[in-house]
Amino acid sequence: MILKQIDSYSYGNRLRSLPATAKGGFAASLLLLAYLTGPAVQAAIIAWLYVWTVPRAGISAKFYAVSLGSVLGFYLLSLPALMIEAIPEGAKMAVAANVRLELGGWQLAVTEDSMHLAVRLLFRVLACSSCFLFLILTTPMADLFQVLRKLRVPMLLLEIMQIMYRFLFALLQTASELYTAQRARGGHHGVRSRIADTATLAARLFGRTMSRYDNWTRGLRARGFEDELRLAPSEPGNVPAKLRIEALIGLAIITLTALLLPGGWLS
Template sequence: MILHQIDSYSYGNRLRSLPATAKCGFAAALLLLAYLAGPAEQAAITVWLCSWTVRRAGIGARFYAAALGSVLGFYLLSLPALLVEVMPESAAMVPAAVGVDIGRWQLVLTEDGGKLALGLMLRILACSSCFLFLILTTPMADLFQVLRKLRVPLLVLEIMQIMYRFLFLLLQTAFELYTAQRARGGYRGAKRTIADTATLAARLFDRTMSRYEGWMRGLRARGFEDELRLAPGESGIVPARLRFEAGIGIAILTLSALTLPGGWLS
């Protein structure tokens, strides 16, 4: 399952030994640039983080492309609303637009809509690359330690830990139920698929909550006292070569965003 694969990559990648605080700071700086900078800087951030995640960290290129492509899938669902405008047939055509008449209405594809869609896609790719770099190179236990250093309330951290564990229980239960249904000849034909999916959804919650209660009973049997303790964080040193590359890269991107046409100060 994809969640187990993400967890496996986060513990087994080649950047695992780097301090989580350094990786979080690096990803946060690039995320801020990706959100505020122009299309050129966003494309550069996407390529740079793709290189770091795949080549330096050793994440599978096919898995990384699938993860980034799944993000674009949600973007494609909103693409018609960005590109197409609906207006009365009597309205004046927008310059540089392609229109299709449907009765008394026109579906208009504008140049401004295309630019907006392209800019949004580059921003989504850049921001998603920052998040993928962080979650594929840093285990959740280390991220919890970073949040604790940022003085996030302990109650919030405990809820996050429980929900993270709950996701594994939910996905594992869904996979087991789906496998059992397929073994009994389920999901054959459209009607059978709909009925089996409804059965899966109905049984999933009860089965997951039962396993969750068993997990909580196991915690209490091992001395759980209403406080989930975090694993001690591992300290490491960022090599000078990586510090230099990260610093120079962020400086160049910032300077480009400040000086190039369309930048912050132009």
């Protein structure tokens, strides 16, 4: 499962020993630049973060490509709404259309502006997603919770996030067990069988998950739970001078490139 792979990489990568605050600040800085700059600078951010995440952190290139590809899949689903403009037949378009199709009394048109918007959004989505992938693949959630605590995020919100993260694994494990049991009994063969078995799985999944939650809360109370989930202690670390200098120089070069390159900033 992809969630387990992410959790495994976050604990076993080569940048694991670096402070979570340093990695978070680095990712946040690049995220801001990725959001504000144009496609050329965003492409440089994508390439640079690939170097940090795959060769340097030791993340599988295939897994990294699949992760970015899943983001790209959601982007492709939004393309029709971004690029296609629908107007009643006979109405005059405000701008010239590169592609035009008449369908059921409507004109479906793709303009040059909409294509430019789609390209700009593609680079922005990939650049911002690269920032998030770098952070979650190199930093365990326990360390990220510590960073959020230092940022004065309310403890109640952190506790809710911890519980949700904990039960994502329980939910996926329960779903896998139920699916395996159904397949062992000859289920999920044919369209009708898949629909019926999926509905049964969803109904049983809720009950099984709530049962696990009840057992978990009873275990907490048995161990003296006092209405506060304590965060795992974080081990302080130092950023090697070589990595610190490289990160600062890279951020400076990207910022200067965005300022000097025509259309590189706020495009």
